Amino acid sequence: MNMTEAMGKTIDEAIEIGLKELNKTKEQVEIEIIDQPSKGFLGFIGTKMAKVQLTVVNQVEDEARNFLKDVLEGMTIPDVDIQIERNQDILNITLEGPNMGVVIGRRGQTLDAVQYLVSLVVNKGEDKYVKVILDTENYRQKREETLVRLANKMARKAKKIGKTVALEPMNPYERRVIHSTLQGSPFVQTYSEGEEPYRKVVISLKK
Secondary structure: OOEEEEEEOOHHHHHHHHHHHHOOOHHHEEEEEEEOOEOOEOOOEOOEOEEEEEEEOOOHHHHHHHHHHHHHHHOOOOOOEEEEEEEOOEEEEEEEOOOHHHHHOHHHHHHHHHHHHHHHHHHOOOOOOOEEEEEEOOHHHHHHHHHHHHHHHHHHHHHHHOOOEEEEEOOHHHHHHHHHHHOOOOOEEEEEEOOOOOOEEEEEEOO
8 A cells, every 4th residue: 555544633643543554654655634623613513633645655775675585586595684774865785695696696797787777776767866785795895805906916017017907897886996096106097998898997107
């Protein structure tokens, strides 16, 4: 049920009745007051009850959770705990359960693909964009640490051999980590070249 009308002696009472019927909190609904309560003749004859309409607001958390459940079932990965925390316009989603390596995929490609799909679902028809960050087994932090080490290693290599070094193709997030890591280097500079999904970071010596 996404909408209901409820009546009560007061506006607050009508709202509470409607919330119980919908099994929602006040933050999850839009409230429209249809009728204000009023007392009739002698305080009771012709008394008018308060009437409100409650409409459930689509919650991106619920949409994300339901979509992920369907995806994980399709991947035959049951019993996954989906933890969702919203911080303003950022939706942090953490998956916990067995076989999370399948969800991560090769170098996080599957995880990135599912994250992209969740982003499409929760932002469909919305005016305000919500950024989705999907993680499991702390993969994002581990991958970032690996990329930082790789960036420094390849920068040393470029300096040692005196030549430009091109890294393997990476997604935009990973390329940003490489650029950010080396942006303060006095010896090398970085830029991206190629077309997605084969775009890669190039490390060259500063002149």
